[in-house]
Amino acid sequence: MTDALARWWRPLAFGLAAVSACALPAAGQGGDLAEKIQFCSACHGDDGNSKIEKMPSLAGQPAFFILNQLFLMREGVRKVEAMAPIVKDLKDDHLDGLSKHFASLPAKRSDEPVDAALVKRGAEIARQRRCSSCHMPNLSGSEQAPRLAKQRVDYLTTALKEFRDTTRPGGDTAMSANLAGTSDADLVALAHYCASF
Amino acid sequence: MSISMSARSGLIAAGGFAFLISAAGPLAAQQQPTSSSAIPPMSAGRPGFSPIDQTKVELSKQDANLKGHPVPPTATPIDKLPVDKIKLPRGFKAEVWSSGHAGARTMVMGDKGTMFMGSRTIGRVYAITDKGDKREAKVILQGLTQPNGLAFRDGSLYVFAINKVYRYDKIEDNLDKLPEPVELTQAYDLPDTVHHNWKYVAFGPDGKMYVQVGSNCNICEINTGTHGQIRRYNADGTGMEIVARGVRNTVGFDWHPVTKELWFTDNGRDWAGNAGPEDELNRIPKNMEGANFGFPYCHANGIPDPDVKRPNPCAGVVMPAALTGPHSAGLGIKFYTGDMFPKQYKNVAFIARHGSWNREQKYGYDVVMAKVSGGKATISPFMQGLLNIEKNEFYGRPSYVFQMKDGSLLVSDENNGATYRISYGDAKTAAR
Numbered sequence: 001m002t003d004a005l006a007r008w009w010r011p012l013a014f015g016l017a018a019v020s021a022c023a024l025p026a027a028g029q030g031g032d033l034a035e036k037i038q039f040c041s042a043c044h045g046d047d048g049n050s051k052i053e054k055m056p057s058l059a060g061q062p063a064f065f066i067l068n069q070l071f072l073m074r075e076g077v078r079k080v081e082a083m084a085p086i087v088k089d090l091k092d093d094h095l096d097g098l099s100k101h102f103a104s105l106p107a108k109r110s111d112e113p114v115d116a117a118l119v120k121r122g123a124e125i126a127r128q129r130r131c132s133s134c135h136m137p138n139l140s141g142s143e144q145a146p147r148l149a150k151q152r153v154d155y156l157t158t159a160l161k162e163f164r165d166t167t168r169p170g171g172d173t174a175m176s177a178n179l180a181g182t183s184d185a186d187l188v189a190l191a192h193y194c195a196s197f
Numbered sequence: 198m199s200i201s202m203s204a205r206s207g208l209i210a211a212g213g214f215a216f217l218i219s220a221a222g223p224l225a226a227q228q229q230p231t232s233s234s235a236i237p238p239m240s241a242g243r244p245g246f247s248p249i250d251q252t253k254v255e256l257s258k259q260d261a262n263l264k265g266h267p268v269p270p271t272a273t274p275i276d277k278l279p280v281d282k283i284k285l286p287r288g289f290k291a292e293v294w295s296s297g298h299a300g301a302r303t304m305v306m307g308d309k310g311t312m313f314m315g316s317r318t319i320g321r322v323y324a325i326t327d328k329g330d331k332r333e334a335k336v337i338l339q340g341l342t343q344p345n346g347l348a349f350r351d352g353s354l355y356v357f358a359i360n361k362v363y364r365y366d367k368i369e370d371n372l373d374k375l376p377e378p379v380e381l382t383q384a385y386d387l388p389d390t391v392h393h394n395w396k397y398v399a400f401g402p403d404g405k406m407y408v409q410v411g412s413n414c415n416i417c418e419i420n421t422g423t424h425g426q427i428r429r430y431n432a433d434g435t436g437m438e439i440v441a442r443g444v445r446n447t448v449g450f451d452w453h454p455v456t457k458e459l460w461f462t463d464n465g466r467d468w469a470g471n472a473g474p475e476d477e478l479n480r481i482p483k484n485m486e487g488a489n490f491g492f493p494y495c496h497a498n499g500i501p502d503p504d505v506k507r508p509n510p511c512a513g514v515v516m517p518a519a520l521t522g523p524h525s526a527g528l529g530i531k532f533y534t535g536d537m538f539p540k541q542y543k544n545v546a547f548i549a550r551h552g553s554w555n556r557e558q559k560y561g562y563d564v565v566m567a568k569v570s571g572g573k574a575t576i577s578p579f580m581q582g583l584l585n586i587e588k589n590e591f592y593g594r595p596s597y598v599f600q601m602k603d604g605s606l607l608v609s610d611e612n613n614g615a616t617y618r619i620s621y622g623d624a625k626t627a628a629r
Contacts, residue, residue, distance in 0.1 A: 064267055067270070068267070068270055071270040071271075072270065072318070072319070072320070075270075075319065075320060075321070075339055075340060076320070076339055076340030077318070077319065077320035077339070077340055077341070077342070079340075129250075130250075130252060130254055132261070133254060133261060133262075133263075133264060134264045134265070136262065137261075137262075142264065143264075143267045144265075144267040145264065166389070166390075166391050169342045170318070170320065170342065173343075173359070173391040173392040173393070173394070173395070174265075174392055176390065176391045176392050176413075177250060177390075177391075177392035177393075177413050177414050177415075178250060180249065180250075180390075180413065180414075181249050
């Protein structure tokens, strides 16, 4: 058990370093929902569309998806080192309010370059892998399935690899099955396709 | 969904008192994304193994937007539980036994009367203790990856998360501070795939631990030496044997009280039509251990798979003892051996049907009976009312069934985070 806990805490330290790239308001860990929103927006974008490398956009995500993920991170099921200390003290009303806030914002594409050839190839892989079956034909997501449309390329690429390699505990196991056998290049193409919407 | 998130959110437990386990392995090395714009070649599957799902949604003629129902991370408040909607045969009664434990699924009882409950996405194991007129549910483990498999023997609780196995000794004496677990993950050496590998486990009459190993897809070729099985082990993880092959995904089994044969539910494939292939109730006949139950080539009562084909797909396949309905998702099964219910219920199997997602008209969301005769079974309704057929909506999702010492039956409801106690006869009900 001691080893297991140590494994969990070690990456946490790296995660805190990563978060320091965002200009976090000092008052983020107390107070009302407006302060919480401001705190989250420092990394995830004022309008919920992230401008920071590998940081996911939350704008336009299904409210249930955001609430469920925040809940699972607070619970310790989904282990995101950067998020663990942040969600730790969030109350139920915060989860609810944050979910509704970010769900209500319009999703916008990041300024990352999107490669037309990769988009075309990603579309073909998405068809084969039936992404739209859960994420909807326009990839806007629904309930527990996140929006993929207009998500950051670098974030999606990392997330897809984690699902494929089952290094993302707490995720839907169907994602691991649906990505089985894909190459890293396949996943980059999928990310470009999703971002292109 | 029948219950709004805002109604639920008051019941979200912070779980701050819980004992935390890290189920995380070492983080895999992250490779940089390739930046080349050249179109790379189509990737191949793993050598000697084709995990790529062969589902063809367009050929199913089903609504392509069908998808799994989300499991709420929160429990329904006790006054909003759908217990009043439950319908039972004359003389039976349903009441709430426990509530407030989100994601309620598997149930096993310790020697000292503690009910242990496993879950999936929420990653918790609960201990539910009976305080006379009410039950208290407490989170004893959290942060596990889908700890659905629980078994209890000789004072120890065995916890099977996805491909992780722990044993907690003398657990009922230490519910406030769990002992360090004995990790048995390496000994059980389960395959590293995760889909359809949330576990169901149980000790058999032979004292062995029986373990589910699901198929890592909706429909695909599987290596029958690795996936799509029921296995048994010595309790310490040694002596593995395969007792059933070609099983898509069983998450419930029990042994017939008289014949001692293993009966198991099996969830049929999706995206092959609203009508089926139907889910199965299977029996492993005596001297047929290791038999093939058909996946992926042959489904239900001998339906060849439309996407994964071979000649004579059903040759040598053991046919089901009964079909249990299209996409109905039969999970828990328990043969009734109690004295509370009338005599005709003796040795009848109760099956919790979690309810369909891959079907336009919803189906299941109930508990049915399987009456066994000569190796076959007939299915009839028992607990109904959680599915509104006209509105095509559901109010609860029965997951597992458990027989209490007094002969009453508990049904867990994953959607509402509660259990219902089903009893028979006014006198015995009032005696509680």
